[in-house]
Amino acid sequence: MNRFNLNKVLLVILASGALGACGIEKNNDTSAIKQGIEDGTQNIPNTAYSNDFEDGISYPWETRGSAIVVNTTGGKDSERALMVTSSDGNNQGAGIELVNQLSMNTQYGFSTWVKLSNIVDLAENGVVTVNAKVVARYEFPSAQEQYVEVVEPTKVADSWTQLAADFTTGVNGIDEAPTSVTVYVETDQTSAKFLIDNFTFTKPQGAQTSGGVTTAPPGSVFFDNFEDNDTSNWVSNSDSAVVTAVDDARVGDLALSISGRSSADDSLSIQLKNQLYSMVDSTNTENDESMPLEYGFNTWLKLGAPVSVGEGDEPVTATVLAKYTWMDGDDVVSTATTVVAPEQEITEEWMRVKTNYTVGVSGFEDEPSSIEFMIKSNYAESQLVIDEFYLADKFSSARPTGYAPYISENVYQEDFSDGDASDWQTTGTASVSVVDEPGTSNKVLSITDRTHFRDRAGVEVGGALTQMGSVYGFNASIKLANMPADTASARLLAKYTYPDPNDANATVEEFVVISDFKELSSDWLTFSTNYKAGIDSYDSSPSSIVLYVESDNTEADLLVDDLMFGEPIYGAATTGGTPISTVASIWVDAECAAHVGDYWLTESDELASGGNYVVIPNNSATADYPEDYTNPGLYPTFTDKKVHVDFKVNLTSDNAGDYEVYVRRQTAGGGDDSIFVAVNDDFNSGRHFFNHNASPTWGWASIGTYTFARGENTISFAPREKGFKLDSIYVGTSMPEGKGETGCNF
CATH class of the missing domain: 2.60.120.260 (Galactose-binding domain-like)
Incomplete structure (x- = not known):
């Protein structure tokens, strides 16, 4: 049928x-x-x-x-x-x-x-x-x-x-x-x-x-199946390479072959400027803005002969690129390269390469003088065979490529062999130095003296990562210089600084994850990813990009070596582009706590956040208390949950860290102005006593800085003295004002 x-x-x-x-x-x-x-x-x-x-x-x-x-x-x-x-x-x-x-x-x-x-x-x-x-x-x-x-x-x-x-x-x-x-x-x-x-x-x-x-x-703008035996439009940038038609076609009689390449950078290329005649599609407009042309790109690739690859070495791959050149007369003004088809493993079997390719280069508005499509492999010995090469109407289901400049070589490398760490900056109490790796003469970066989660070490890399939207291959090696009692993980971030669009004299800082947390040991651990430079929501270029190394364990001393940004890494995942929230801001009204003990009463006050607060009243007849909390010298075992007010705080790996905890409270006098608090600890071993002095009106006070881990954290309060009125808590980095934000958004 x-x-x-x-x-x-x-x-x-x-x-x-x-x-x-x-x-x-x-x-x-x-x-x-x-x-x-x-x-x-x-x-x-x-x-x-x-x-x-x-x-x-x-x-x-x-x-x-x-x-x-x-x-x-x-x-x-x-x-x-x-x-x-x-x-x-x-x-x-x-x-x-x-x-x-x-x-x-x-x-x-x-x-x-x-x-x-x-x-x-x-x-x-x-x-x-x-x-x-x-x-x-x-x-x-x-x-x-x-x-x-x-x-x-x-x-x-x-x-x-x-x-x-x-x-x-x-x-x-x-x-x-x-x-x-x-x-x-x-x-x-x-x-x-x-x-x-x-x-x-x-x-x-x-x-x-x-x-x-x-x-x-x-819908094709260019097609070549090589059946005419004409290879004159295809050239190599290597004097040793041979470009010819061969009878090893996928379909038909002939295909195109390049052999005798002298290095992995040698490529087979064809000029297609005359076919891709316009950088923009004048018929595809919205709000009078020209849109980039998008073509369906297709070709078939294989190896004409086997390549000997050592155990542990990368497989044989091929990449299709487009090189744009801008000329002023006979002088080259600028060049930029974009990815047509990302690096893919190839064998002696035909493999179809199919993408939707957007013509043009981000950041370049002028029409180029030439557009050269190039095919290359990561091994010089690779004999590439190509068939059915064309650009046509875009495909209904193919991944989009193009428009972002391609990085073809390393743009930043640091192995600390010069012994110089003067360009490294730190936050908090962290300090950096270059030391010899224990047992070797290899020099590495040492990060020590951290007391808070967000104590970091970083280096300015904005001068190297100049192509926003480009994908850079990233590598770094990190290990522990000591073995803390608890596990320690590390990750790498990039901090972008932009002019504040609302204030010409101010800046905006955004953080992006380069490589997420990995657990460390005394052996070197490689952090390897493809990283997209820039932040998707910003059109302008940043004034600064700082690469930061941080750990989730303040007792961990770190060793860092072999930092590198360069060409994309075969098979690696891609990160970047999306900013993260590195600082939490959590407000909770006391009556909305995850648990309010039975000995606490909820009272109303129009001056309180949300109109309510919690308290264990001074009138001992109103509750059957298990302990005499009026005795300042008595430190009871708080095993009865009836005396607890528990708040749940959930943090991601992006915003876990050290935060100050603030309470909005009211106390009548010196006999009801202290409280016990514990963060992620039971009261028997981890409680802290805070005396806030009398506060006859509602006001904020800090009860200290604590480390909040990824996942769920618990803040628990129990009264040391009856009459302490607890309105709301805030987990953040600065003292709140007024009532703060009302709600149960814990």
């Missing part, structure tokens, strides 16, 4: 119905038409398939993009023809599935007639020439899709023009039977409306022969 696209069939039916309402005759008996196509009774005698569209319908013809087909009046030498029209910039064309009508490896005489219906509109828009062609799209069980030219591009106008050839079915180099063969009639002008009539596959007519050889897919 033929396979039809139901959505397109419905679109055709709806379009035909709409025209029918305007007086166009239609025939909705699609079941009879379908049966006629299947058994051949629909055809003109002695044809494999024919259609003169006199049945009054467009079924079962399908379209590409937004194009529609309708059966309309005005045939070549009969009443009706098929009209093809489009409403946007997609390449338009109409096709019909004929896999059951056409035998493979068989020659047919093909003919159809085409006529433009809007030549006046085209001329008014500056379109001088319109070419029509016929292509066949083959789909195979192995998921390969191939296009073969039936009739070469032919000039058409507002009079009927015949497109004809003797066409041999099948695709050279593919032996399996296709699951689908769709024959398309299309033009090279997206705004053209055209008519099709007398479409036939019959006996050979002695016309020019076509078929078998793959051709450009619809």
